Amino acid sequence: MIRVLSTKRLEPNQRQYLLNGGISVLAADFIDVSYIPFDINQTKENLIFTSRNGFLGFLANKMSGVYTGSNVFCVGSVTATLIERYGFNVIASADDGKALSEIIVGEHTDKSFTFFSGSLRRDILPDAMKAAGIDFNEMRVYETVLTPHKITAPLDGILFYSPSGIESYLKENSITDEVCFCIGNTTAAVLKGISDRVIIATKPSIENVIVQVRNYYK
Incomplete structure (x- = not known):
């Protein structure tokens, strides 16, 4: 089964949408916010x-x-x-x-x-x-606030929603041949020179990032 990591926790319906497409999902918040x-x-x-x-x-x-x-x-x-x-x-x-x-x-x-x-x-x-x-x-x-996590499970894809999410992920992990799904051009630009396997959402929303994952692996 295809396995992807979301660098932000997903709502149950968002996770289920991926599962319905035969995609296993890991999820963790790689950034936190304080006002x-x-x-x-x-x-x-x-x-x-x-x-x-x-x-x-x-x-x-x-x-x-x-x-x-x-x-x-x-x-x-x-x-x-x-x-x-x-x-x-x-x-x-x-x-x-x-x-x-x-x-x-x-x-x-x-x-x-x-x-x-x-x-x-x-x-x-x-x-x-x-x-x-x-x-x-x-x-x-x-x-x-960056909250990195070490991911040991093999991944086919990674979902990124901000440049800081990428920065946090790379503190404990590397990107090799995983497909990177990005919420927008600004986020994708951070991956220049790191990965050429980048898919950008057509709309800047978590839902559309998930749609791109489903479309890519169907």
Whole structure:
């Protein structure tokens, strides 16, 4: 039987979907998150979130409700749905930070933004906004903690959902001929020079990563 590792614990229905395709699943959380206090009074007109954790870190501030209804720019359709569920107005969402920066720089240079980020965020989005002279500030709202695990079972595939997940995996393991399934281009880029067996999800969601696994091994 095909065996894959998910570097994030899966919901029962997600695991069952793989099992129904004849795929055995190992799963462990290779990263953890802790929220960081921040001064929410410095928040500007428009909010930027490039991950679900960024939005949850924002909500962890007890004053976040004051900003309900604010305009939001974000990465990922799943994150966008979550943000809208809490009463915020998603103006634009994109598949990755680069695509989101292109939307902001191309169509919204007259607006002001606050980017709610994590400790391991990439430079692509803030660098693009600085270069375009956009009024923005950044607030660190969560810290990513690597929680590596040694995997001894032979694997056919590995599911990665973030660059930090890859970093954590490689602290205790190596990648040889396993197929790497990545949630997006930013995550896949970390594997350059490490593996050429990379499958990228067509949408940045855990569900679509799982779909790619099923499609690959069917």
